Every structure is written in structure tokens, then in C-alpha cells.
Amino acid sequence: MNAILETAPADVLSGNADWSKKLPFTSTLRFRLILSVAVVHAVLMGLFIWDAVSEQSDSLRAELQNRGHALTSLMAVATTNALLAEDLASLAEVTARIRNQPDVKYGEVVDAEGNVLASTDSRRIGRRVRDRIASSEAMPLPAGDHVLDLREDIKVAGRTVGSVFLGLSTDNLDHALAATRNEGLLFILIALVAGSVAAWALSFAATRNLHAMILAVRRITGGDMDVRVSATGKDEVSLLARAFNTMVESLQRTSEQVRSEHEKRTEAERLACVGELSASIAHEIRNPLSAIINSVKLLARGDIAEDDRSQLTGIVNGEAERLQRILNDFLTFSRVPESKVQSADLCQLVTETVALLNNDSSLPQTVTMRARLCCQQCLGRFDPDQIRQVLMNLVMNAVQAMSGSGEVVIEVAATQHDLIVRVIDSGSGIPDELIDKVTRPFVTGRNNGTGLGLSIVQRILMQHGSKLQIVSHRGVGTEVSFILSGA
Template identity: 55%
Template sequence: MKPAAGWTLRSSERIPWWSTLRMRLILSVSLVHVILMGGFIWDAVNEQSAGIRTELESRGHSLVNLMAVASTNALLSEDLASLAEVTGRVRQQPDVAYGLIVDERGEVLASTSGGDVGRPLAAVRPDIARPRARLMRLEEPVRVAGRVVGTVYLGLSTAGMHRELQRIRNEGLLFILAALLIGGGAAWLLSYAITRNLHRLGTAVRRIAGGDLGARVEIRSRDEVGMLAKAFNGMLDSLRETSQAVVREHEKRMDAERLACVGELAASIAHEIRNPLAAVINSVSLIGEPELDADDRNKVRRIINGEAGRLQRILESFLDFSRVRESQLERHDLVDLIDEVITLFAEDPDVADGIEIVRRLDVPQRTAVFDQDQMRQVLWNLMRNAVQAMGGHGRLTVSLATRSPCRLRVAIRDSGEGIAPELLGKVRRPFVSGRKGGTGLGLAIVQRILMQHASVLDIASQPGAGTEVAFELETR
């Protein structure tokens, strides 16, 4: 069974990879996975970052408080050695950038660097008033009986904290990337499990479109795709049974049409040869009469010869109709063929000088698919019918037009008397002719040839306004 026109699927048709169902499943699942995992991981990273920052601040406050407590008595007695011991211990703590003990006058009494003692605070640490981005500045006043006797300054470097935070962020990004890879892999497996079965369905549909109704989808899953496959196979069984019934009915109808056509042809042949055959029989019986004179005998001989020639023409036309060979379809230049036939036709002795032949062949697409010899016969028959319909005077127009990107329309128009309305629907049939002496097989032969070219003969005519016969050919 051939596929119906208009819905044939081609295996060469491919969906772009970015718009396939598999890619959309992978992207959607991966995106959801990354958003969820990224949100969780980013919250954890921010929580760890806040914990590290809080820990550093807590340690700084504890350290500066210890410095203030440890230096209280030494400030009152201005014991520089004790104060130096305090700053020395502070210097050994991690992340300490500086530590200062300043009296109430603003002079440095002890420093972690050891060289700032006795100098004003502003000269020693101008950055105390302008804290740097990677330095945490802490200070604690030393009070005795409500009076401030000095101040402790502590600077903690946050470089280590920032390094640790960067490490945590990098690890978070790695976790997000790992989540993307894992989510993408899981999405690919899920999409493969789904689209594999859909691909099998698509393959089966393409086989059916190619005419293979024996295609089946082997899917044993119990999910929705499995149910679809089961319903699809059931549809195929029903379609195959229906197709077989249609084929059987078509064969019966074709057989009936063949018998009807044979009967119609037999009746047409009998009708066509009855009159000339009766004339021949009667003439033969008369020619044997002894009382016929020479003139009558010659007249009877002329009748016999004329009717015998008529019978021969009828039989030759019928043989031409019955022996139309299979078309050999190839791509040819249609304009060149039409020009060739017009040139030969114009030189034919049967074409009167009063016939004007007009060419209208200017089209962008010149090539079409046809059998060159058969198409030459089609053009010749149609042009000959047009000339015979004009009675020796008139205009014969041969035109070529583009009907669509893949079809060309050939039209032959005459300026004759036209075809009677009662004959217009019958002239394609064998042995039906509106011209006296015609066999009625010319258009029938043309119609058979065009059918092999997947085309039909279109006839438009009005009495007194001429006739146009046209057909279309595929360009690819």
C-alpha cells in the first residue's frame, strides 16, 4: 500500500538538537537540580562564613579585654616592663597585626613591635583612625574607679579569614558544579529512557508512512509510553485489516471497471466499424452483379477502397491506444522540446498557411520530469487537434506557466468553434469525437500518457470562443 500524499515522513528530516525533547528534559532537570542544590550549598557557605567572621570578632574582643585587664595595675604604676610582657604575649597570638597600650595622655607605653614606646599614638598608628579593609580594629579603655587611665588598641588581620572564606566559596562552587554534572547525568538517563521508546514509535510511524503496515513497536514497559505503544499496535492491526479490505474492494472495482471498459471498447469498435464494414459488404455484393457498367463498377471499387482505408485507420488508432508503453521519466528541458515540436509542426504540409502559431514560453523554470518521446506525441496530438478544429484559419497559442515551485503548466489554445457542451465531458473517452471522420482516440491516448506522468488533461471550451487544453508536469 502506498502512503497517502501530504503526510509522508522522511528519515532525513532531523530536529535541531537544541529543540529535541531529550535536550529540553536534560536542561529542565539540570536547571532545577542546580537551583535547589545551589541554594542549599550557598546557604551553608554563607552560614560558615558568618561563623568564621563571628569567631574572629569574638576572639579579638576576648584578647583586647584580657590586655585591658592585664595592663590595669601596670598602667597605674607605669610599669613598662609588665606592659611590654603583656604586648609580647599578645604578639604571639595568630592574626595580630599590632597591639598598643596607651596612657591617658595618648603616649604609647607598650607595643607589639617594641619600637613605638614613648611616641604619640597618632604618629605610631595613623591607620587607627582610618581602618583598612583587611584589618579589624578593636580598642578597650582601661578604667580604674570610673576614671580612664589608658586605652588598649588591637589590630587583627582579616587576610586569613578572607582566605578561608574564599576556600569555602570555591568548595561551594565545586559542589554546585558536581551537582550540575550529577543532575545532568540523571536527566540524561531519564530522557534516554523516555525518548528511546518515543524514537521507536517514530521509527514505526516512518515505516508505516513508507507503506509497511507490518511495523510494530516492541515496548514492554507498563508506563504511559507502554500503554501508547499497545494502543499504537492495536491501531496498526485495525489499519492493516482496513487496508486489506480496501485493497480487495479496489481490486474488485478495478476488475469491474476493466470489464466495463472492455465492453465499452468492444461496443465502440463495433459501432465504428459497423458502417464501413456494411458498406464494404454491400459493395462486394454489388460488384459481382453482371449488369453493372464500368462506371458503376469503378464507383463501387472506390467505395470499397475508401471504407477499407477507414477500417484500417480505426484499427491502427486502436492499436496505438492499446500499446502505450510504460513511461521512462527523466528530467528534460521542456522549453526546448516545445520549441522543437512547434518548429516541426509549422513545417508540416497539413498545417495551412492561415494558422498563426504563438509561443509564450518565458518562465524561470525550464526543466521537468517526463518521457521525451511520449511528451512529443502528446504535444503533437493536441496541436493537430487544435489546427483541425480551426478549419485552416486561426491562431494557435502554446504557453508555459509556473503553477507552483514544483509544477509547470502547458496550455494549447485554439481560436476555433469550440466543443459542444454535451461533448465536453466525453471527448476524453475512446471513440468519442466531435470532428467528422475522426477516430476519437487521439485525446484518449494523450490521457493515458498523462496518467503515467501523474497528470490529467484539463479541457476548457466555449462554443464560438475556442478551446484550451492543458496539463501539468512535475519539476522534480
């Protein structure tokens, strides 16, 4: 039954899965979507609030200015007669009344010479403020005061007889603007949070199926073809999920076809191999068997000379021994035991094997055996008994390929993870027509060889996850190599 992935499981969403660890949150679609929405919200809201605040500021300032002009005009009218009559008491009364008006910070009446005749600040009465008259400067107030300064000259028959000064507090205006600004900031914050939550929800819905698909791909890569993703929505991602499921179904069908084809082919190859092997065995044992049968027939006749009899008996013995050797070798080949792979020193194994071969009196003394080692100790993972057998078989082949004197070198080299073994000889080399098939059973180039030595070597190496590499040049020599895992 197919497994449906509704959404990525908890370990994926919580970031414990491998793919999630590799993808930082800042690179995810979710983060980008949330960030874009947040930035756009913040900029738009900021512009809107800035526009609203500056419009409110303009209108409040204009309103304050109008009120200020109205008050200065009123003050100018109210003080004209008193100014002409130099009636300081009336002037003081006017400034006191003006002071009571909302937002008024100060009020002052100055004559044409710049003498302060009346002021909301009684300490200033009698001072000369010519400079202010000339430059229209405002009345000096403590720093930090927010005041709108206004002035109106009092004219009688075109002549300036004095001026009134008025300061209106802008505190209320500033408070109103600050309140609007604060409200705006609050709106920006709310918009940011709401936008981010909405973006997260949207991105979650959009990428949920994508996450499930990533997980499904991981499981498919691991060989689980029954996995499917949920594809119930109507959006593009759901369409993609449906297409993904269709693709996986077709992939599953194809891989099942491939598997069944492979099984059929393997079975056919196995049968062909069995047939080939049977033919090889039959071929190998037919000659000695015919020789034995013919010899026994002749011996059975009874009318043969004593010399012929002992010759025939010798043939029967020799061929029977050959048959026995063929069967023994074949049994070794067909029953290569499971490799007991362990951590062992390959250099030590090679040194021991070379010493053993050098002391073997059955081998020609004209052949020199030598070990060429990359280091004192090289640990690898292999079955020492089986690799010793591999080395023996390879060295025997090398020795048999030499007529007279020569040298066989067993070399061990190490890479970062592997050990490389080479058996190099200066023998006759392998004939071109044989080189591609010497590892097949019963393929031999020697008269008394069974052709199973390299097949056994190949099987042992296969069990070690390795295989033989052969490079050979006629008349120069042969190099046979294989690789073992380092420890």
C-alpha cells in the first residue's frame, strides 16, 4: 500500500532532518515571503503615516497662525488709542486680557522707539528693544519653549507708532502631532505582526507540499517507491504534487519492469553459466577419462607385453590423478568459504608469504622472490588466510610463466583509504587471446593447468569487494594488482 505524506513529519518541520539542517532558515521560501511582506508593509504604512502627520501638522499650524494673526490684530486695535495717549494702565489691562487667552505665552506693546510699554512679563516694562523692532526678532524665551512668534505694527496715518508682539504656545499642536505619530507607529507594528502572521500562514500552506515532496524524494532515493504526497488542493503546488505522484507511479512501474527484466536476465545468465561450466567440466574430464577407458580396455585383452602393460598402468594412474586434481580444484573453486574479514597487517602477511616461497624447494631456485613494501606496517581489512591463498596463486602463475631465471616482486602501496597490492613478474606474459578470459574457470594456457587458479582468486577478491586488474606484455612480463580497504 502507498504511504501518503500529508505534510512533512515533525522531525522535518522541527529542522531535525538532514535537508533542513543544510538549509538555513534565512534561505527558505517562508523566511523570504515573511520578510518581503513585512518590509512592504512597513514601508507603505510608514509613508502613509508620514503623509498623515505632515498634513495634520500643516493644518494645525495654519489654524494656530490664523488665530495668532486675529489676536495680534485685536491687540493692535485695542492698544492704538492707549498708545497714542500713553495710557500705560490701559495697555497693561489689554496685555493682561490677552494673556488669559488659550495658548498665549506672552504679549507685549512697544512704542516706535523700541521702549516696552506693557508686557505679560512685568520685569520687561521700560526696557528698550530697538534691535527687535528693527529685525522683528521674537521676544527671547527660555530654551525648549515651543512658541509661534507674531508681530503687528500699529500705524496711524501711515506712520508706525508702535508694535504689538504675541507668542502662541505650540505645545498642544506638538502633542497632537506626537499622538498621531505614536498611533501611526502602533499601526505599523500591528500591520507588521498581522502581515507576518498572514505571510507565514500563506507560506506554510504553499510550501507544506514542497516539504513533503523533499521528504518523499529522500525516501525514494532510499529505495521506498511506495511513498506519495498529499495533493488535495487546487493551487499550483497541489498540481505539482499530483504531477509528482504520477511521476513516482511511472517510476515505480518502470523500476519494477527493470527489476523483473534484470531477474530474468540474471536467471538466463545463471543457466548459461551453469551450461558453460558443465561443458567445461565435461571437456576437462573427457580426455583423461577416454585415456583411462582405452588403457583399461587394452589391459583387459590380456595379450599385451609386460612393458606395454606397465606403460598403460602408468597412463591410468596419471590420468586418474589428473582427474582427482581437477575435481579438488573445482571443489575449492565452488566452495570458497565466506571471508572472515578482520583488521590485519598486510605488510607482515606479504613478508611471511615471500619467506615461505623462498624456502619452498619445489620452486626453481633461479627465480628470486622479493617484497617491496610502502611501510613497516600497513593495516587493512581482509581475511588473512584467503589473501595468502590469493598471493600464492598469483606467485605460482608468475613462476610458471618464467623459463629459467627471473624475478617476482610483491609490492604493497597505500593511499588515504586503501592498500594496493601488485604482483609483478618478468615472465613470458599472457597471450592476447587469453588475457580477457583468464579469470574464467577452466581457461588455461598451460598443458597441465586446470585453469581454476585465477577463478578462485577472483571469487575471493569479489568477497572482499575487489577485483583483479591485469596488465601484461608478451615477452616482458605481467603485473596483476588488486585493492583492499585500509583499516
